Amino acid sequence: MNVLEATNVWKAFGDNTVLRGVDLTLAQHEVVVLIGASGSGKSTLLRTINLIERIDDGRLVLSGDDISEPRVDADAVRARIGVVFQQFNLFPHMKVIDNVTLAARKVHGQNPAEARAKGVALLERFGLGEKVNDYPDRLSGGQQQRVAIVRAILTDPELLLLDEITSALDPMLVGEVLDLVRGLKESGSTILMATHEMAFARDVADRVVFMHGGRIVEAGTPEQIFDAPREPETQEFLARVTHR
Numbered sequence: 001m002n003v004l005e006a007t008n009v010w011k012a013f014g015d016n017t018v019l020r021g022v023d024l025t026l027a028q029h030e031v032v033v034l035i036g037a038s039g040s041g042k043s044t045l046l047r048t049i050n051l052i053e054r055i056d057d058g059r060l061v062l063s064g065d066d067i068s069e070p071r072v073d074a075d076a077v078r079a080r081i082g083v084v085f086q087q088f089n090l091f092p093h094m095k096v097i098d099n100v101t102l103a104a105r106k107v108h109g110q111n112p113a114e115a116r117a118k119g120v121a122l123l124e125r126f127g128l129g130e131k132v133n134d135y136p137d138r139l140s141g142g143q144q145q146r147v148a149i150v151r152a153i154l155t156d157p158e159l160l161l162l163d164e165i166t167s168a169l170d171p172m173l174v175g176e177v178l179d180l181v182r183g184l185k186e187s188g189s190t191i192l193m194a195t196h197e198m199a200f201a202r203d204v205a206d207r208v209v210f211m212h213g214g215r216i217v218e219a220g221t222p223e224q225i226f227d228a229p230r231e232p233e234t235q236e237f238l239a240r241v242t243h244r
């Protein structure tokens, strides 16, 4: 079964139509990277999947369940999806471990000791073992973002949505966050991410999806999209963002 099936998704804000019939499918363990110019609709698409924005038309299916149906329980859907945005959004008054386990304890009702043990293990795995009991303001931006990712994966979400998770970071700190995403891919996560890091997209993506004006203009393997783009919009975008 596919983890995500988006079919003919439309979304407008007032008279600004931002998504114009998007079709996108993610198989289990697939890593799909959204690229495209600012304003092309990448974040909006991610936000509709997490039900932050409701779609105007079309259908979103998560592991077989129609989540675009109006009566769907949005909190229950969100509990199945891990999300990390550009801004880390850690709670400043809570220690790293408490940030990481909050949803597991409060939303999923996991046993606090078990959630803590899993949180500590994940923090250690991603090089944050010494930060378990620190407050977020004692961490670098890259460390904070890694904590946010650990928080998102603690409850084993079916799907991980990552939106420009490195764009607020000092360039020196981008690598450590991208290494973590590589690790998630290796351990089998299903990931849909928007990024401006083209080298990373090429490296980690099973499939690259180019958005332009609210449409998917072209999709394919990294080699197809980066080395032999077919559509003029893709060619023009890549010429602008890559140094060739």
Ligand SMILES: Nc1ncnc2c1ncn2[C@@H]1O[C@H](COP(=O)(O)OP(=O)(O)OP(=O)(O)O)[C@@H](O)[C@H]1O
Binding pocket: 013, 016, 018, 036, 037, 038, 039, 040, 041, 042, 043, 044, 045, 164
């Ligand atoms: N909540 C909102 N209300 C009104 N307009 C919105 C809202 N969210 C997004 N938009 C508009 O939708 C369009 C697409 O924005 P979106 O954030 O999806 O683009 P993006 O591809 O993520 O761009 P970027 O690369 O800059 O992150 C833009 O014109 C934006 O102004």
Ligand SMILES: [Mg+2]
Binding pocket: 042, 043, 044, 163, 164, 194
């Ligand atoms: Mg965006």
